[in-house]
Amino acid sequence: MEILSNLALGFGVALSPFNLLMCLVGVLLGTLIGVLPGVGPVATIAMLLPITFNLNPIAALIMLAGIYYGAQYGGSTTAILVNLPGESSSVVTCLDGYQMARQGRAGPALATAALGSFFAGCVATLIVAMFAPPLAEVALKFGPSEYFSLMVLGLVAAVVLAHGSLIKAIAMVILGLMLGLVGTDVNSGVLRFAFGIAELADGIGFVTVAMGMFGLAEIIANLEHKGTREVFTSKVKHLWPTKEDFKRIWAPVLRGTFLGSALGILPGGGALLASFGAYTLEKKVSKNSAEFGKGAIEGVAAPESANNAGAQTSFIPLLTLGIPSNAVMALMIGAMMIQGIAPGPQVMTERPQLFWGMIASMWLGNLMLVVLNLPLIGLWIKLLTVPYRILYPSILVFMCIGVFSLSNNPFDCVLMAAFGLLGYICVKLECEPAPLILGFILGPLMEENLRRAMLLSRGDPLVFFQKPISATFLVVSIILLVIIALPNIRKKREEVFVEET
Amino acid sequence: MVIKSPKDFWAGVMFIAFGAGMAAIALTNYQMGSAVRMGPAYFPTVLGGILAALGLILFMRSLVLKGGKVPAFSFRPLLLILFAVLLFGYTLKPLGLLGATLLLVFVSAYGGHEFKWKEVAILYVALFIFSVVVFVKGLTLPFPICPAPLEDFCRF
């Protein structure tokens, strides 16, 4: 078997003491910055790039990749413990993870996230090893019309995220879409909704919105109840998931892994949808769907597996086509080029040691992360016993430093405060922030691809139905929309009924 | 007009304001184009219209269907926390982490229920040291540690 000899070669490279050390340094650093809100892997990798110049290419890339998936692990920790999504992928983890933490089940939530991520990482690494080149071909099949239809599907799915009013959820998605349009229009270069503020020309940053809507709003809302001083219950039941928990999570982890692996391959924003998609899927198929949003363990297991799987498979377009699927991957390209390696299909044939070494190190890195993170859970739980009056100013300091560091400009703090206010108002009006965030992420992509598809087809809207992949997505969206709408309409009727009698 | 569901009512008002406002800005400032060659106003106008329509549904519904009241706003934490964030943003460069963290920690702690000078002071010192070590020294963020005139005393 060729694959076995390739993997043997890879592990030979990755298991050398120095590369192992670099992998460990990477995942440690990644975990640290993942846990600290605001300072993301992009900034960290960028600042570390000059240090990697003195390393050999393999060690450098192993370390940088370690930072990337280490940050994913760390990011879910903060999402679960204090409701702060530092990455778009951990937004959905907040929904149920944080609720679990408040109920004294932070331990099982963190363990589920770690185990689910580890499993997903193993499977996805195997997929990268076995199918990278053919899957890269699939990635190229996705053009503007396919991406647009995928985004439509994603938005329909976003509505399922909400557990309250359907109309409010749709409205929040659209509000998010519109906020995503602030800044320079990709197609025409026109500055939109910037109101003469130069800082808005490049749009509003995701981190600023997420920190404001989730983090700040949550802190303010927690501080308003005079009676209940502590946010987290002091009765921590157990650190480890129970047998019942394991029974509930294995299927969501599997589904999340496969959905995440599939979406991660698409460089034009597929991975963004992975965790959202997995959550939606679980909410629809689960027996416990009523618990979602109130601390369902499936709501942590599925998106965490999905986003880690997506993080691994997003290396496929990078390694085989030289096309980055996100900002971190773009940095990896920079790192490779500076090392004199041109990313692209020839990496696999010309530098098999690098290619297979990196794949092997991904698996090792995931193993290190799970070994590292499981014992840490006890420590994190301790953190929640710190009185809230100590905890929240600390969270604020980390948030402010992180947001300020985005562009070294006070304006980002202003924006975060503005979104904190909006988030607080939304809490009061029972409008949920998660659909808004998804709309915000997808809005610009959706408009961009729609207009590009129309330009390329010279204005023929039928392209969306003529291309098989695109047509499939649209049909599925319509079906999904009907499924979502039906029980709601029925419920509404009942409500009306109740009122009349 | 009797508002039966204040939550829905105000949510509706908010969505109408955002939707109609942004659509109006787009229509008056940017080009609409056509469906073939969409201008920069096309997408925001369509979205703004849908958002305003959804807002209107909520608005109408709030007059018919009974729903929850809007819980009272607690202005003390709201204003103090947001103010603390702004303070930090605008004082970080002139006053360094030393000053900006001080303001952020004290003002935000004052927004809570209990405020103990001693405890907050210890918290401030701990957070300041942690930030310097992790962010400035470790992650090499280009933040000043001390206010500009005292810069020379703050080389560690």
Added chain:
Amino acid sequence: MRGLRIGQRLAAAALLALATLPAHGQAWPAKPVRVVVPYPPGGPVDISARLLAPKLQEALGQPFVVENKPGAGGNIGADFVAKSAPDGYTIGMGAIATHAINPALMANVPYDPIKDFRHLALVVQVPNVLIVNTELPVKSVPELIAYAKARPGRLDFASGSTGSTGHLAGELFKQMTGTFMVHIPYKGAPAAVADLLAGRVHLMFDNLSSALPNVKSGHVRALAVTTLKRSASLPDLPTLDESGLKGFDMTTWWGLMGPAGMSPDVVQRLSAAILNGMDAPDVKERLRAMGMEGSAVRTPEQFTAFVDAERRLYAKLVKQSGAKPD
């Protein structure tokens, strides 16, 4: 002042002295120098700044701290440098976007790319290459022109963004050849390359460094390079100038600059240190990986003249092509 006690006065004087001390005297640099990069971390401009910073620190004895101030297509960072005190403690990267294209393309650029800056040294200058999808039955520039002329408005050319060098090179190409092709803007060149590989768009002008791997592996076909001189990395590739588009000369570039009014001594020492740093073997090798094959622009004066020429070129180009958003 009369109301102040001696102690207070002394303290005030001491503070004042402390505040102004480092800026005085021959002792530049007496404190760390800030290097503003007007883009987010990790891009080629940022990487080259971070490559040079340790070399400058070695040569001048003070840390050079890279600070990213992204926003408004680089204008926020460039404006920050322009408005800084010309004491030699704030310098920054200026690029073709901030100093040539944006002033032509955007309405409110708050600085003058020539008068508000002291240009120190050009760091990187990279040619663009004209690449086409391999399915397109053209092997040379004249064939492409003939093919495009036979199909007006049917060919699509992609670019990394509206107003990028790739876009403007395409517009100049259309103008000089009298062809009509549709511009398809993307968010970043890699996304455009993906659609070029898949055949959804037909051609694009891409940076030599990023196009090179795909050209060498045969996934795209290169037709010409956009500089007057052939590139050392692809010596067999003709220039557009040779292919009949006389005088076609476009590069992507960036370099270090400070605010106008810096002392000549500081300018001289800085620019010498930058050039030395660029010639250090390890830095040179890495800049070459970014596509820097050496440039005729070496002195601060040559750099100023170069920026001025570029600014004029793009002002003309933007006006003629109608690329300016309305």
